[in-house]
Amino acid sequence: MKFNLKYVLIISCLALSIISCEEDIPEMAELPVPNSVSLDADAGDWQNVMKMDYLTEISLPAPADVDSDTYRSELEELVAITVKRTPEQERKVRYWASGGVLRWNKILRELVAKYNVAPAPGSATNPKKPVANPPFASRVYAMLSVAQHDALIATWKLKYSVNRPAPSLTDNGIDVQFANTELPSYPSEQAVIAGTSLKILKTLFPLEAEFLNGLAQEQVNTVRWGGAGTESDIADGWQLGDFVASKILERASTDRMSKAADPVETYHSFFKIDPTTVPVAWISIASPKVYPILPMYGTVKTWLDSTAVFSALPPPPPKVGTEAFKKDIAYVKSISENRSREQWRISEFWADGGGTYTPPGHWNEIAEELLVKVQWSEVRTARTFSLMNRAVMDSGILCWYAKYKYYFPRPSQIDPDIKTATGIPNFPSYTSGHSSFSSTAGTVLGYLFPDQREELERQFIEAGDSRVYGGIHYEFDNLEGRNSGVAVGEIAISEARSDGADD
Amino acid sequence: MQTTSMRFGYRNPKHFYPSNTTFRQPISTIHVIIAFYIGIMNSIEHENRNVYMEPIKKNHFIVTLLFITFAIGSSYAQGLLDGFMRGKGQLVTALSYSHESYDTYFVGMNKTQNENLGTIKTNSVNFFAAGGLTDYLDVVVSLPYIETQATQGFWSDQKDFQDISLFLKGRFFEKDFSEKGKLSMIGAIGVITPLSDYIADAPVSIGSQSTQLEGRFIAQYRTALGLFVAGQLGYSKRGNVDIDRELEVSVPDAWDYIVRAGGSYKKLYADAWFQHQNSRNGSNIGPGVPFPSNEIDFSRIGFTLYHPIPKMENFGVALSTGFTLSGKNIGKSDRITASLIYNFSVSNTQP
Numbered sequence: 001m002k003f004n005l006k007y008v009l010i011i012s013c014l015a016l017s018i019i020s021c022e023e024d025i026p027e028m029a030e031l032p033v034p035n036s037v038s039l040d041a042d043a044g045d046w047q048n049v050m051k052m053d054y055l056t057e058i059s060l061p062a063p064a065d066v067d068s069d070t071y072r073s074e075l076e077e078l079v080a081i082t083v084k085r086t087p088e089q090e091r092k093v094r095y096w097a098s099g100g101v102l103r104w105n106k107i108l109r110e111l112v113a114k115y116n117v118a119p120a121p122g123s124a125t126n127p128k129k130p131v132a133n134p135p136f137a138s139r140v141y142a143m144l145s146v147a148q149h150d151a152l153i154a155t156w157k158l159k160y161s162v163n164r165p166a167p168s169l170t171d172n173g174i175d176v177q178f179a180n181t182e183l184p185s186y187p188s189e190q191a192v193i194a195g196t197s198l199k200i201l202k203t204l205f206p207l208e209a210e211f212l213n214g215l216a217q218e219q220v221n222t223v224r225w226g227g228a229g230t231e232s233d234i235a236d237g238w239q240l241g242d243f244v245a246s247k248i249l250e251r252a253s254t255d256r257m258s259k260a261a262d263p264v265e266t267y268h269s270f271f272k273i274d275p276t277t278v279p280v281a282w283i284s285i286a287s288p289k290v291y292p293i294l295p296m297y298g299t300v301k302t303w304l305d306s307t308a309v310f311s312a313l314p315p316p317p318p319k320v321g322t323e324a325f326k327k328d329i330a331y332v333k334s335i336s337e338n339r340s341r342e343q344w345r346i347s348e349f350w351a352d353g354g355g356t357y358t359p360p361g362h363w364n365e366i367a368e369e370l371l372v373k374v375q376w377s378e379v380r381t382a383r384t385f386s387l388m389n390r391a392v393m394d395s396g397i398l399c400w401y402a403k404y405k406y407y408f409p410r411p412s413q414i415d416p417d418i419k420t421a422t423g424i425p426n427f428p429s430y431t432s433g434h435s436s437f438s439s440t441a442g443t444v445l446g447y448l449f450p451d452q453r454e455e456l457e458r459q460f461i462e463a464g465d466s467r468v469y470g471g472i473h474y475e476f477d478n479l480e481g482r483n484s485g486v487a488v489g490e491i492a493i494s495e496a497r498s499d500g501a502d503d
Numbered sequence: 504m505q506t507t508s509m510r511f512g513y514r515n516p517k518h519f520y521p522s523n524t525t526f527r528q529p530i531s532t533i534h535v536i537i538a539f540y541i542g543i544m545n546s547i548e549h550e551n552r553n554v555y556m557e558p559i560k561k562n563h564f565i566v567t568l569l570f571i572t573f574a575i576g577s578s579y580a581q582g583l584l585d586g587f588m589r590g591k592g593q594l595v596t597a598l599s600y601s602h603e604s605y606d607t608y609f610v611g612m613n614k615t616q617n618e619n620l621g622t623i624k625t626n627s628v629n630f631f632a633a634g635g636l637t638d639y640l641d642v643v644v645s646l647p648y649i650e651t652q653a654t655q656g657f658w659s660d661q662k663d664f665q666d667i668s669l670f671l672k673g674r675f676f677e678k679d680f681s682e683k684g685k686l687s688m689i690g691a692i693g694v695i696t697p698l699s700d701y702i703a704d705a706p707v708s709i710g711s712q713s714t715q716l717e718g719r720f721i722a723q724y725r726t727a728l729g730l731f732v733a734g735q736l737g738y739s740k741r742g743n744v745d746i747d748r749e750l751e752v753s754v755p756d757a758w759d760y761i762v763r764a765g766g767s768y769k770k771l772y773a774d775a776w777f778q779h780q781n782s783r784n785g786s787n788i789g790p791g792v793p794f795p796s797n798e799i800d801f802s803r804i805g806f807t808l809y810h811p812i813p814k815m816e817n818f819g820v821a822l823s824t825g826f827t828l829s830g831k832n833i834g835k836s837d838r839i840t841a842s843l844i845y846n847f848s849v850s851n852t853q854p
Contacts, residue, residue, distance in 0.1 A: 113791055116790065116791065117789075117790050118790070285657070286619060287618035287619050287655065287656070288618065336659065339659065341700055344702055344747065345747045348702070348704065348705070348746070348747035348748055349747050349748050349749060351748070353790070353791070354790030354791055355789060355790030355791015355792060356748075356790075356791045412657045416657070418657070419657055419658065419659040419660065420657045420658060420659060421659055421702075421705070424657055471657075471659070
């Protein structure tokens with residue numbers, strides 16, 4: 001019998017070390033708690049999106065005076081809550097204090113990812129379970145951002161007209177988690193954000209109502225736990241947020257989104273798709289064939305001036321068979337046959353397909369990274385998302401209009417040997433949605449973050465190129481999508497210049 | 504399955520968590536069939552590659568036999584090792600060609616087919632070498648080149664060098680039961696790491712890009728008549744992968760065991776084997792879910808036959824097959840491998 005002890009030792013030591021080394025993936029990302037550069041005290045005078053006087057319409061009762069008994073008892077309650085704050089409550093206060101607007105944006109992105117799943121073939125649509133495809137997603141991002149934007153402008157107006165100081169400045173028995181700023185506390189901006197975000201999102205994702213309600217309640221609770229606002233700050237804030245959201249939802253109910261899916265195929269006659277206008281028509285090249293995505297989305301109401309937006313409608317694409325067409329399809333084919341690793345990477349990085357935030361959501365993620373660095377006030381943060389997401393939605397509307405007006409085939413429909421690095425979207429090719437969404441988002445963000453303009457431009461150009469690298473778009477899809485997208489971005493910027501925030 | 508009690512907001516967007524800790528989970532894996540937008544989100548996780556070789560000593564003449572159950576397109580290489588030692592200075596090398604295909608795969612545990620992929624066909628060439636550093640310690644290396652394609656739809660083919668495997672294998676126990684037989688116990692550790700920057704996160708891919716550390720234990724009993732039975736147990740620690748969409752993805756670790764029985768003679772080697780792998784918690788195939796995070800389980804059987812080439816000293820050929828019986832998040836693939844084997848000695852002390 002032989003027993004080679006040294007091998008036993010070596011092998012068992014190595015085996016142990018293999019099994020014991022745990023890979024570590026950090027559990028949660030902490031965002032910094034912003035120490036706002038500016039409180040944006042004049043934000044109450046900024047132009048809101050809906051051009052409505054919410055405060056007159058809602059007519060909240062005048063809040064109790066700081067010397068009143070009612071308010072005193074509210075302060076005492078807050079003392080009692082804050083002195084017994086638990087570590088878990090502190091963790092949640094820190095989570096929401098990094099920015100309610102940022103947090104809800106992230107929550108929405110995750111919801112979009114969850115709902116960005118195609119239904120099984122032949123299954124009936126379930127209005128409670130929407131498919132969060134990019135056009136749908138861009139509208140939800142816009143609706144949430146506009147509600148927050150408008151609600152916070154009204155909040156700021158009220159804050160600086162009532163001028164109720166932070167509770168701890170009146171009662172120093174309140175154990176605040178974060179030092180109070182000069183921002184007046186009535187109404188609580190966190191409660192406004194909670195009320196408005198909940199209303200929008202639970203309407204759009206009804207199956208998530210309970211989950212979303214839990215988040216909104218927690219956000220409001222952190223106002224109490226952190227000692228940042230009293231019951232009346234919270235209650236009136238919530239009511240205001242909820243009210244503004246109801247106005248946004250009213251608009252949404254008449255924006256023609258309900259007709260976008262077009263199950264009875266009216267789009268052929270609406271866009272006059274026939275052989276005289278479209279010699280080589282798009283067809284679904286999925287197996288089995290799938291009805292195209294939201295054919296009438298191009299007729300949905302825009303946020304920006306629709307005449308201006310539609311003046312950026314791209315010209316007709318080169319006809320199939322012409323020299324210009326041959327040149328571009330040859331380029332796609334050359335990529336298909338000899339795709340570099342870097343082209344693969346770019347294609348995958350920007351694909352944002354099923355189960356992800358979608359391209360509009362990717363740009364919200366990019367905006368988040370920029371916003372975390374600058375640490376703006378809640379109201380300016382909301383304006384950033386609102387400006388970008390409205391423009392991105394409008395850019396998508398324009399792009400979708402072009403897709404069905406020109407009804408142009410994908411490269412692989414013309415040449416099945418063109419192989420792709422990403423899935424082929426089931427709708428016409430011209431123009432590229434990725435180019436449109438991305439160039440608009442990048443252009444708007446470039447205005448808001450001028451020192452990042454060069455990098456943002458590089459990013460939106462790369463996002464558009466990614467679709468050509470993927471083999472699913474011609475270069476003219478990309479370039480015309482980009483041109484239109486930049487133009488829509490410029491329209492948004494010209495409106496932004498006069499909204500009062502950049503004076 | 505994700506529930507609404509999950510706290511999306513606390514997660515780091517740059518990381519991806521498999522299974523119950525995942526923050527981007529599919530609503531239903533069934534929906535994978537036509538993922539809007541991407542068109543197809545069906546994964547192809549490839550089969551295990553088993554390169555298996557075996558020398559036996561008979562009288563004073565060393566006959567090194569090798570058998571290869573080499574599954575192509577695999578991300579994982581358990582089964583590379585056998586219960587025999589080469590002997591000091593003895594080397595065996597093999598060049599193999601494998602073909603593997605499947606048109607059915609498991610999304611979670613559900614059998615699925617997809618007209619947008621058709622059949623996934625994989626061809627590969629593998630170089631394998633094993634040599635005895637001492638009579639008790641072998642070094643084993645395997646190096647595959649893989650090409651894979653879908654017969655339908657428009658996904659691009661993939662081809663590249665995949666993962667190199669490097670193992671050290673030591674026999675720490677051997678006991679002769681006089682005439683009856685011999686029991687040996689072997690421990691091994693190895694590293695498996697990508698040789699190229701192939702794409703890990705695509706429906707048609709050649710591997711997961713994960714660097715793996717593997718520990719294995721093998722026990723083998725061989726009778727004097729040449730019949731043997733062997734069992735082995737392995738654990739593979741799989742490193743996180745950075746995928747192109749800038750997520751760091753956790754790749755589930757896996758246990759596996761192999762049971763093998765056969766006969767090993769001077770002019771013939773034959774065996775039958777069964778392998779089962781069970782991954783730790785991971786995700787199911789689904790839209791937006793990075794493929795490397797999938798939890799991959801499977802059960803396979805296979806057969807091997809080896810014969811020396813007449814009149815060509817030290818050369819032999821092997822034919823082997825493998826069939827997937829059941830699985831989770833993997834193709835139900837069948838595989839056939841042909842190998843050319845060359846044995847030689849670099850030692851002057853051959854008995």
